[in-house]
Amino acid sequence: MKSGSTFLLSARRCEIAELEQLARTCELVAVIARLIHALQRERGSSNVFLGSRGARFQAQREQQVDACVAMERDVRAALERLQTDPGEVRNGARLFGRIALVLYGLDDLPVLRQDIATHSVTAGDATAVFVKLISGLLGVVFEAADSATDPEISRALVAMFNFMQGKEFAGQERAFGARVFAAGFIDRAGQQQWRHLIESQRSCLETFDAFCGRVLRRAQEAMREPEVQEQIERLRRVGGTVGGDLDPELSDCWYHACTSRIDAMKGLEDMATNYLRHLCERRIAQAQGELRDQQTLLQSLASGGQAATGGPARYGPHLERSVLMLLQEQSRRLQTMGEELDAARATLQERKVVERAKGLLMAQHRMTEDEAYRALRETAMNQKRRLVEVANAVLSISGVLPASR
Amino acid sequence: MKSGSTFLLSARRCEIAELEQLARTCELVAVIARLIHALQRERGSSNVFLGSRGARFQAQREQQVDACVAMERDVRAALERLQTDPGEVRNGARLFGRIALVLYGLDDLPVLRQDIATHSVTAGDATAVFVKLISGLLGVVFEAADSATDPEISRALVAMFNFMQGKEFAGQERAFGARVFAAGFIDRAGQQQWRHLIESQRSCLETFDAFCGRVLRRAQEAMREPEVQEQIERLRRVGGTVGGDLDPELSDCWYHACTSRIDAMKGLEDMATNYLRHLCERRIAQAQGELRDQQTLLQSLASGGQAATGGPARYGPHLERSVLMLLQEQSRRLQTMGEELDAARATLQERKVVERAKGLLMAQHRMTEDEAYRALRETAMNQKRRLVEVANAVLSISGVLPASR
Numbered sequence: 001m002k003s004g005s006t007f008l009l010s011a012r013r014c015e016i017a018e019l020e021q022l023a024r025t026c027e028l029v030a031v032i033a034r035l036i037h038a039l040q041r042e043r044g045s046s047n048v049f050l051g052s053r054g055a056r057f058q059a060q061r062e063q064q065v066d067a068c069v070a071m072e073r074d075v076r077a078a079l080e081r082l083q084t085d086p087g088e089v090r091n092g093a094r095l096f097g098r099i100a101l102v103l104y105g106l107d108d109l110p111v112l113r114q115d116i117a118t119h120s121v122t123a124g125d126a127t128a129v130f131v132k133l134i135s136g137l138l139g140v141v142f143e144a145a146d147s148a149t150d151p152e153i154s155r156a157l158v159a160m161f162n163f164m165q166g167k168e169f170a171g172q173e174r175a176f177g178a179r180v181f182a183a184g185f186i187d188r189a190g191q192q193q194w195r196h197l198i199e200s201q202r203s204c205l206e207t208f209d210a211f212c213g214r215v216l217r218r219a220q221e222a223m224r225e226p227e228v229q230e231q232i233e234r235l236r237r238v239g240g241t242v243g244g245d246l247d248p249e250l251s252d253c254w255y256h257a258c259t260s261r262i263d264a265m266k267g268l269e270d271m272a273t274n275y276l277r278h279l280c281e282r283r284i285a286q287a288q289g290e291l292r293d294q295q296t297l298l299q300s301l302a303s304g305g306q307a308a309t310g311g312p313a314r315y316g317p318h319l320e321r322s323v324l325m326l327l328q329e330q331s332r333r334l335q336t337m338g339e340e341l342d343a344a345r346a347t348l349q350e351r352k353v354v355e356r357a358k359g360l361l362m363a364q365h366r367m368t369e370d371e372a373y374r375a376l377r378e379t380a381m382n383q384k385r386r387l388v389e390v391a392n393a394v395l396s397i398s399g400v401l402p403a404s405r
Numbered sequence: 406m407k408s409g410s411t412f413l414l415s416a417r418r419c420e421i422a423e424l425e426q427l428a429r430t431c432e433l434v435a436v437i438a439r440l441i442h443a444l445q446r447e448r449g450s451s452n453v454f455l456g457s458r459g460a461r462f463q464a465q466r467e468q469q470v471d472a473c474v475a476m477e478r479d480v481r482a483a484l485e486r487l488q489t490d491p492g493e494v495r496n497g498a499r500l501f502g503r504i505a506l507v508l509y510g511l512d513d514l515p516v517l518r519q520d521i522a523t524h525s526v527t528a529g530d531a532t533a534v535f536v537k538l539i540s541g542l543l544g545v546v547f548e549a550a551d552s553a554t555d556p557e558i559s560r561a562l563v564a565m566f567n568f569m570q571g572k573e574f575a576g577q578e579r580a581f582g583a584r585v586f587a588a589g590f591i592d593r594a595g596q597q598q599w600r601h602l603i604e605s606q607r608s609c610l611e612t613f614d615a616f617c618g619r620v621l622r623r624a625q626e627a628m629r630e631p632e633v634q635e636q637i638e639r640l641r642r643v644g645g646t647v648g649g650d651l652d653p654e655l656s657d658c659w660y661h662a663c664t665s666r667i668d669a670m671k672g673l674e675d676m677a678t679n680y681l682r683h684l685c686e687r688r689i690a691q692a693q694g695e696l697r698d699q700q701t702l703l704q705s706l707a708s709g710g711q712a713a714t715g716g717p718a719r720y721g722p723h724l725e726r727s728v729l730m731l732l733q734e735q736s737r738r739l740q741t742m743g744e745e746l747d748a749a750r751a752t753l754q755e756r757k758v759v760e761r762a763k764g765l766l767m768a769q770h771r772m773t774e775d776e777a778y779r780a781l782r783e784t785a786m787n788q789k790r791r792l793v794e795v796a797n798a799v800l801s802i803s804g805v806l807p808a809s810r
Contacts, residue, residue, distance in 0.1 A: 002484055004508035007501040010489040014497030079407055084415040092419030093554075094743070096412040103409035149498075338499070339757065352744065 005298045012291045018149045019287060021083065023280035025095075025144045028078045029157070030273040032137050033164060035071040037266055039137075040171045042068050043130035046116050047175060050123040051182075065113055072106055079103075091147030098139045105133040127175065128370075138165055146348050150283055151340035156276050158344050159211035163272060166204030167265045173197040174258035177239060181251035186239055194240040196377050207347055212272070219271050223264050231257045350388040357391035410703045417696045423554045424692060426488065428685035430500075430549045433483045434562070435678040437542050438569060440476040442671055444542075445576045447473050448535035451521050452580060455528040456587070470518055477511055484508075496552030503544045510538040532580065533775075543570055551753050555688055556745035561681050563749050564616035568677060571609030572670045578602040579663035582644060586656035591644055599645040601782050612752055617677070624676050628669050636662045755793040762796035 045061040079099060084092075112129050115121040141164060145157035176197060180186045186194075209217065235254045239246060354376065361372035380390045450466040484504060489497075517534050520526040546569060550562035581602060585591045591599075614622065640659045644651060759781065766777035785795045 001481065002489065002508075004505040004512065006489065007484075007505040007508060011498045011501035011505065014501060018498070076406065079412075084407065084411065093416045093423070096416035096419060100409040100412035100416065103407075103412060107409065336761070339761065342754075349747075356741070356744070 005302075008298070009291070009294060012287065012294060015149075016284060016287045016291065019153075019280065019284045022148055022150065022153055023277075023284065024078075024082060025147070026153070026157070026273075026276045026280050028075075028082060029141050029144050029160060030277070031071070031074045031078045032141060033160075033269055033273055035068070035075050036134050036137050036164065036168070037269070038064065038068045038071045039130055039134055040168070040262075043127060043134075044171070044175060046126050046130075047123050047179075050116060050119065050121070050126060051179075054119065061116075068109075072109075075106075091143060095140065095143040095147060098136065098143050102133070102136045102140060105136055109133075131172070134168055138168065142348065142351065146345060149341070151337050151344060153276070153279055153283065154341055154344040155211045156213070156272070156279055158347055159208045159213070159216070160269075160272050160276060161348075162204045162207040162211070163265070163269060166201050166208060167262065167269065169197055169201040169204065170258065170262055170265065173201065174255060174262065177235065177258065178251050178255045180239055181235075181246050181254050182248055184246050184248045185244070186246060191240050192378065192381050194236070196381060198236065198240070211344065211347070213275075216268070216272055216275060220268055223268055225260065225264060228257055228260045228264075232261060353388055353395065354391045357394040360394060410707075413703070414696070414699060417692065417699060420554075421689060421692045421696065424558075424685065424689045427553055427555065427558055428682075428689065429487060430552070431558070431562070431678075431681045431685050433480075433487060434546050434549050434565060435682070436476070436479045436483045437546060438565075438674055438678055440473070440480050441539050441542050441569065441573070442674070443469065443473045443476045444535055444539055445573070445667075448532060448539075449576070449580060451531050451535075452528050452584075455521060455524065455526070455531060456584075459524065466521075473514075477514075480511075496548060500545065500548040500552060503541065503548050507538070507541045507545060510541055514538075536577070539573055543573065547753065547756065551750060554746070556742050556749060558681070558684055558688065559746055559749040560616045561618070561677070561684055563752055564613045564618070564621070565674075565677050565681060566753075567609045567612040567616070568670070568674060571606050571613060572667065572674065574602055574606040574609060575663065575667055575670065578606065579660060579667065582640065582663065583656050583660045585644055586640075586651050586659050587653055589651050589653045590649070591651060596645050597783070597786050599641070601786065603641065603645070616749065616752070618680075621673070621677055621680060625673055628673055630665065630669060633662055633665045633669075637666060758793055758800065759796045762799040765799060 042061070042064040045057045045064050048057040049061045084096065108129075112121070112126060116126055138161070141157075141161045145154065145161045148154035148157050173194070176194060180190060180194070209220075212220070231253075235250060235257065238250065239254075357376060358369060358372040361367050361375060362369060365372075367375065376387060376390050376394070379385075380387045383390070447466070447469040450462045450469050453462040454466045489501065513534075517526070517531065521531055543566070546562075546566045550559065550566045553559035553562050578599070581599060585595060585599070614625075617625070636658075640655060640662065643655065644659075762781060763774060763777040766772050766780060767774060770777075772780065781792060781795050781799070784790075785792045788795070
């Protein structure tokens, strides 16, 4: 027969099992971060290779493909280790849906690479496939952050997700700027797109800053390279603000400054994944220690410690005061944890709203995902409103506007 | 090697496992509802028995004790069936903590009953023990509602929790009014307490109304007894609003009107638990059907259906359009579900805020739970503000005020 003590210990064991599952998810996030970085580089070198009609970056690209294949192997191995038995994974339905999408995307990479090697695809189309795959991988990290049950780890995952997303925007800006400088001209629409990439980065990195904690914030400050940042700002002004005709010579200069910045970001990302691992290990050890203490306490009560201290109180659970206090402390702690968790998750809410508005536009107005996002973004730009505000407005009038079929 | 299709099917299986676990939790809620009802009646008859110094309700009380013992057996059996293996239960840490507290409380009941039989306890003290135990049982229902992963079931559980809580306030009001009428007098503090019991009921039943759905709302309307309600309102005015000296003859009249209302509530509660069971069964059957459809689709693709329809698209997952649409539909549905779930859970938020403010007052100002609640309630009454507003104010200045040690 299950007693109060059975459930008291079960509660603690559940907490440990959730933390262990979370640790495996964090491992997955770490290998995904490395795969994304490798894919970002493959995307860059494929772009140059296709743009130069095969004259440049042939060897670099092939090397980078090998690196990606190795990283992909690591990700698949981590997925192999992931529990997929139903009931074992919190948020499994959503997490696994995202993973399925990523795996189908990875299955397609060999075909794309073949097409790039034989110049059967444009630079723009190839980039779009990489962007989509990376976005899918970020989606897995997003679900991992959204399913975390420990506030400290949840905050670290929210920071991590925003940093990775910010780094991806930085990569997209690098490619965009290089293309624009090389073309020697930028129009108003291009300038707007550029501003949006800058704005999206800023917003992600601000959220990272709010959630990363002191250790990572200090590391970030230590890694800052003011000259690089200054050069990027100067070139952003030349291209994005002044506009019109551009000096094609600036393309390489831009590319190198951005690369130097992104490499520094990669360094910080590695630190963040290590920090995440350390956090999981510490929390598991702590919860296990608490479980042992509880077991000892309950055993000593069962073996007669109770009688020695004067017997049970008359009303209220007939338990040692120590167990009652333990129960109250535990319930208060879980409650506070739940609230801190809600606070961390609230920042993920905005992304959900934007995703949903995009989905609505796609379904009701037969737009592609890219068109839907562009429509939201441009409305936000024109009305000088935040993206999430426009997305909310779209959702709130969804029942009012007729669907265009 | 796990493929995209493995994860696609795992996602659906996770959904089913979560629904099945939820169905078991709903079964637990149903038996808890019956135990609470029996305990409410035992509390009432114990009160009369002790108040009349054993002259009245001796047989009724003994009968009711037997009924409670039988219901308790059902609850313990349902707990026995509950999965307690770590990792099997969503929200296990919090749910099991609440269950532990309830089991320790149930273990104490025989001692209390003995004391009631021998008149070694006052009516007030006995009532306090029952109130605390019932509040613990409601806590289990609360965690069940907070851990539901399906928006429809979550709404039904939120409705159920609020109804049960409202019914408990109705029971407390019945006891309070009977005592006050019997005493023949009510002071201002008593009137305030009475108004609070009425206000708490109203707020719970409003939330029930917002979440119960059409079927239960109609049933509620059909069950309404206008004469009983009118009589209760009239007596509330006599006792709560006019006040001062009261006619002790009204005590029985009040008790019977309230009992008639509470019995009608019990009927609706039974309907609600049946509805909950039906909802779980329907959602599980639906998810299983969808899983079978997906399996069929993926199998037909694997066995060459793909080649027959023209082979894979070049970029984007090399899959049938049907699987891609299925994936997108599934991800959109899960996203919408997540948002609906958040909306339903938001109503549970207020209770959490009040609980936390209570905990804070208890810890920082060495109050008992009852004193803390009374302090919050009286501030709310005096300032004509909602309880949750006062609780929020308490939390927001918690860092400002020094703790009284």
